[in-house]
Amino acid sequence: MSLSAYLRDNLAAIGVGVLCCLGVAGMLAVLGVGVYATVLVPCFVALCGAVVLGLGYVRRRRFYTELARIVEDLDRTYFASELVEEPGFLEGRLAHEALEAVGKAAADDVAFHRRQAESYRDYIELWIHEIKTPIAAAHLMTADLHGGVASKLKAELDRIESYVEQALYYARSTSLARDYAIRELSLADAVRTACKKNARYLIERGTTPSIEVGDGVTVFADASWLSFALGQVLVNAAKYGATSVRFTVREEGAGTSAARTVLEIADDGPGIPAADVPRVFDRGFTGKNGRAQGSATGMGLYLVATLCEKMGLGVGLASEEGTGTRVMLAFPHDRRRMDDQV
Known part of the structure; x- marks a missing residue:
């Protein structure tokens, strides 16, 4: 709350105070008490009024500044009344009580939903x-x-x-519960499981997977969640006409805290229009290719991104029309760093 806003809010009281000072000065002049008294008494009254206004501004500014800061920092603003100390002035107490009532109603509503x-x-x-x-x-x-x-x-x-x-x-x-377990597992086994599970669909679409992942490559992830995510990428590639899908692996940032294993899944499909690439992980987004294909749900890559985020994995996509699509999954080596992300 700025001083100018506070003065504008109290403009009526200030006007009444000025009129009172002028009235006192006029009465003293009529009574003939002397020039000094006629000037000093109204000035003293004005000074007292200014002090009252100043104290009121300081008390209110502290409360409203703290309230604004907390509301700005909080994700759930209905908790604001729990963090703001109840002020000593009447309007502040009324505002605090209103915040408490609104916060309780909002919390009850959130709990119900x-x-x-x-x-x-x-x-x-x-x-x-x-x-x-x-x-x-x-x-x-x-x-x-x-x-x-x-x-x-x-x-x-x-x-x-x-x-x-x-x-x-x-x-x-969408659950708050962690019904998955992060374990060290063979990346090649996870890729083979995804390919085997979707083998009939890949054969039907004429898509051939090529696995260039060594058996000794291990990563931290949930086995079933990872296989499902890889399957979604495979099915997407086959659905949009890819004849081959190539799995390759590389290490990045070796010897540093950001070291990670990157699994790249590259297909030779039609690619994704540049305008659609930034939104491919959005829920329900089908894009130009999805609308042309007709049966797209826009959920496959969204689930891939969501599950990877929960497991603490990075996910990215690069594509260009006519040259295919590459999906990259990044597995951090530092387990502590991954636990912070999950």
């Missing part, structure tokens, strides 16, 4: 686990079927299972 969201997420997870049973049964029933129709049916079942798994990981990614 959080419980609703958690209940809905629990229901979705339960439904996903239940729906896996008939999907597995359908897989068994089609295992002995052969021919073109059978192949198409198996491919559709795989697609259904993929979408169900995507929904499961989305539900888990």
Whole structure:
């Protein structure tokens, strides 16, 4: 709160004070008490008024400045009343009480919606686990079927299972609970698992994976989350027409605290328009290629970015129309640094 704003707010009181001083000076002049008394008494009254205004400004400025600073720093502003000391002046106490009431109402509302969201997420997870049973049964029933129709049916079942798994990981990614475990694992095994799990779709689309990752390369991640993320990148590449997907690995920043292993997944697909590249990790963003393809959900790369963030991994994408797309996953070597990011 600035001094000019405070004076403008108290302009009526200042005007009344000036009139009082002039009135006192006029009465003293009429009474003939002398020039000095006529000047000094109104000046003393004006000085007392200025002191009162100054004290009021200091008290209010401290409160409102602290309140503005806390509101600016807080992510959840409804906690502001808990951090601001109750002031000694009436308007401040009323404002503080109002803040407390609003904060309590907001906290109750947030808690209610959080419980609703958690209940809905629990229901979705339960439904996903239940729906896996008939999907597995359908897989068994089609295992002995052969021919073109059978192949198409198996491919559709795989697609259904993929979408169900995507929904499961989305539900888990929005949870506050950590239902994943960061462990040291073989990067080559994670890549092979992702390729094997999506083998039927890759064959159907005519996409060939090339794995150039040594068996001795290990990284810190959750095995199932990493395999799912790699599978999403693979499926995206195959969906948009890539005939080959190449997995390579390199180390960056060796010997420093920022040392990391980078897994690069490069395809020879049509590439992504430059205008779409900055938004490819946004939820629900399909872009020009997705709209042309027709069946894109815009969730695959969003889940990749979300799961990588939760695991403390870096993720990036580079692409140019006509030259393919490269997705990079960065695995920090310093476990303590990664734990700080998770």
